[in-house]
Amino acid sequence: MTAFQIILMGILIICAISVSFSKNLLNSILIYMSFSLVMSILWICLESPDLAITEAAVGAGITSVLFFVMLKKIQAIEIIETEKKEASEDE
Amino acid sequence: MSKKRSAEEYQKTFAFRFFRWLHGEKDPYVGEVEMRPQEEYHVDEEAILRHEKEHDAILDRVYSEDNIELKAFRRLYHVTSILFCLFLIALLLVTVSYLPATGTIERPVNNEVAVRYIESGLEETGAVNIVAGMILDYRAFDTLGESHVLFVATITVLILLRMNKKGSQGINDRIFEPKNDTILQLVATFLVPIIIIFGIYIILNGHLGPGGGFSGGAVIGAGLVLYLNAFGFAKTERFFTEKTYKWVCFFSLSFYCLAKSYSFYTGANQLHSVIPKGTPGAILSSGLILPLNIAVGLVVACTIYAFYAMFRKGGF
Amino acid sequence: MGPNLFTNYGEAVSAILFCIGFTNLLLQNNLIKKIIGLNIMDSAIYLFLAEKGYIAGRVAPIVVDGVTSTEAYINPIPSGLVLTGIVVSVSVTALMLSLTIRLYMRYHTLDLDEISTLLKKEGK
Secondary structure, three states: OHHHHHHHHHHHHHHHHHHHHOOOHHHHHHHHHHHHHHHHHHHHHOOOHHHHHHHHHHHHHHHHHHHHHHHHHHHHHHHHHHHHHHHHHHO | OOOOOOHHHHHHOHHHHHHHHHOOOOOOOOOOOOOOOOOOOOOOHHHHHHHHHHHHHHHHHHOOOOOHHHHHHHHHHHHHHHHHHHHHHHHHHHHHHHOOOOEOOOOOOOOHHHHHHHHHHHHHHOOOEHHHHHHHHHOHHHHHHHHHHHHHHHHHHHHHHOOOOOOHHHHHHHHHOOOOOHHHHHHHHHHHHHHHHHHHHHHHOOOOOOOOHHHHHHHHHHHHHHHHHHHOHHHHOOOOOHHHHHHHHHHHHHHHHHHHHHHHHHHHOOOOOOOOOOOOOOOOOOOOHHHHHHHHHHHHHHHHHHHHHHHHHOOO | OOOOOOOOHHHHHHHHHHHHHHHHHHHOOEHHHHHHHHHHHHHHHHHHHHHHHOEOOOEOOEOOOOOOOOOOEOOOHHHHHHHHHHHHHHHHHHHHHHHHHHHHHHHOOOEHHHHHHHHHHHOO
16 A cells, blocks of 8 residues: 555656646646546545545546636637737728 | 004004905015916927837836846746755755654644544534534534635636626627537436436435535536536526526525524533434434535535636626 | 654655645746646645544544444544635635636736736836
8 A cells, every 4th residue: 555655646746747847738737637636546545535535526627627618718718809800900 | 452453553464464365355466576477388299209119118128038137037036946945845854754653643633632523423423424523513613614715706706707798708708619519418418417416425425424515516516517518508597597506505505504503502502402313324314414515515516617607608 | 854754755745746836836937837836735735634644554534333432543633624625725726717817818818927027018
């Protein structure tokens, strides 16, 4: 069990470092999602199933969904702005 | 009594002149000072434009890529912050190395509070899951505050993201909704009921096993988000609008408040509480924990759906 | 150095994660990466708390067969605290993301340096 925990913690550190070095925003959000999933396995190793189930639902699920929908919103704003600019240039 | 003065005498006094000046009957400067009409003010637009241009040029020079001082400052900032973080890591690791060993009983965390929760938790709260008994019975006030944090966060996000109804943002954003994706809709038809039933199971079993209001509410919220993604806002607005959110949150939070007030009142005054504890292990047991779990779960599910809906279209 | 650095590997990892998240907050220019850094700091703190309550060889605090002796279960208090923290961190994340959306609608960039430059240029 100790070796398993150490491997999981190594994965945690690798995920945390690679969030800051990935060029693509979507990639870093996906890496953060896997960080949360690994964390929820670690909670089971630490004998806290309450935390594991909450982290899997909230950390890996809802937080990542919020990040994704925010990226999508930003792209939508960008597209709307370019359309507005083109319309004003046409006039 | 002061002596009476004649009118001529009075006109020589200071008070007479002062009051005459005060009431505006005589301007003391007329005839004494040379007066000219004021020169007409005219705006020197060229000078203002020149000034603005100079200002912009200075700003451009300061914040341009080629500014050596700015570059040097940024590099210094990077180096300093990396050094600071390395120092912080070293400091924390040294501190960790002096802490008592993990997994042993001698740590200061394992004190009499935990012993009390474990030994008499089942008896006093009736919950098999000691963590649920702790957060919803011994520390229920804490959980009430947490539910209110969620509620306040929803309101703040609503204030920040509320689009004006006339503006184009709210309407145009619906262009980016999925339009009847067959695969997604088929998968959602199968998965959404299962996810929601699983969430209800987690909430209802919060006092018997791992789970509770927070995780179950998050699962139900995730199911609602999947349904929304597959079928669009037109279908979800049939059963979930801003009104639904308001009433569900109001009833859940006020039920929580009233139930825990009763429980605190009877507990503090050594009165007999009418809420039965039940046999530990049965689904209808452990007093108030099951209804409180349901209330918290409703608040969390509504909050998560509301977050998603507000991020998507700025409103419910 | 004290004697317990390698015994307390969980706490050591949580300290390192905390500092990685803090470095993210200091050095990243992108707002989304800053928010992820703050979330990593959160997780590090939760890991630290949970490691504190862990006792080797004992099971999760769910009463089995009516055994209520202290010898059988781990410490339930850190679990309760962390459960509160996880849910609060989600609402904090949602709040920060909505602030980021407002900033993007105003300045059309996620880069904090560009935003501050624009701000200083506007404030003439």
